Amino acid sequence: MSSADQVCFRRNAPGSTDIRPWRFAVAPMMEWTDRHCRYFLRLISARALLYTEMVTAQAVIHGHRDRLLGFDPAEHPVALQLGGSDPALLAEAARIGAEFGYDEVNLNVGCPSDRVQSGRFGACLMAEPELVADCIAAMQAAVSVPVTVKCRIGIDDQDEDEALDRFVGAVARTGCRHFIVHARKAWLEGLSPKENREIPPLNYGRVHRLKQARPDLTICINGGVQSLDEAVSQLAHVDGVMVGRATYQNPYMLAEVDRRIFGTAAPTLSREDVIERFLPYVSQQLAKGTPLKAMTRHILGLFNGVPGARAWRRHLSETAHKPGAGLGVIEDALALTRRPEQAAGQAPGARAEMAVAD
Structure with missing residues (x-):
């Protein structure tokens, strides 16, 4: 080397x-x-x-x-x-x-x-x-x-x-x-x-x-x-x-x-853990005047392939650009990933079908 x-x-x-x-x-x-x-x-x-x-x-x-x-x-x-x-x-x-x-x-x-x-x-x-x-x-x-x-x-x-x-x-x-x-x-x-x-x-x-x-x-x-x-x-x-x-x-x-690739034994963070660790950074940037949408646009794909992905994307896309948008937008979107059938306006039994669509 x-x-x-x-x-x-x-x-x-x-x-x-x-x-x-x-x-x-x-x-x-x-x-x-x-x-x-x-x-x-x-x-x-x-x-x-x-x-x-x-x-x-x-x-x-x-x-x-x-x-x-x-x-x-x-x-x-x-x-x-x-x-x-x-x-x-x-x-x-x-x-x-x-x-x-x-x-x-x-x-x-x-x-x-x-x-x-x-x-x-x-x-x-x-x-x-x-x-x-x-x-x-x-x-x-x-x-x-x-x-x-x-x-x-x-x-x-x-x-x-x-x-x-x-x-x-x-x-x-x-x-x-x-x-x-x-x-x-x-x-x-x-x-x-x-x-x-x-x-x-x-x-x-x-x-x-x-x-x-x-x-x-x-x-x-x-x-x-x-x-x-x-x-x-x-x-x-x-x-x-x-x-x-x-x-x-x-x-x-x-x-x-x-x-x-690198052979480490460090535990893998869940998607939810990633967002929880991202929130303090978002808070700091918001305090500096950075618009929320400048950060949320990069996290839209985090839940791709799992139940709740569509609700996550939709909420961030429709809400993050609004005046005064703050951490609550991300927290609400995260909550929707835990109950995607409610976010989609569907009965719980429709969850599997939605997951395939995502």
């Missing part, structure tokens, strides 16, 4: 039998993985590595830093994802992020949106591996925490084997040792960002071959993983798994991550 890697783990929760947080990570997701989301997810898993939304280097340097970069110490281990293509700007943004206390700084080389391309960063940089290498080298020189890369297996008509090998080879020569690879190509024209997450076929084998060819690198896989069972199976081929939408839409899948 390199000294830089050891820096990354200095804040990993105590008592872990596996100090490699990249073994399971929650992906950076625009408009989703903000500080409130990350705090909530951390209550479910103490070990998973959490990522911020992508923040551009320009925004970090010139924007409201506390708003963009602030986070609760409980979120560790947490990584900052940056977007950009100017080595000097990225180095300065990485330095600022490290001073805020992030455990890792990641460069986005995978986002295919038009807005990102117009700024010459994201997936379009797959075509410029030497520029990415310059960016990574500058960032590494500016910080002592690990600098990592999240990329695709290729873009547009690139040959996936040649393009990915060339890209990783160029960046690895800077000393970068950690790559998160979304196992799909990105099509920069003709597909929306949403379509780019779904239409290009997954090619897990390509990422597996990269790990076989480069055992000296930490290779994590991303894209299409829907369950913890699938994540565990991927660990037979790569060093780590990053999961995005599945963890957001069904956050309680994280409840077994610490035991199954």
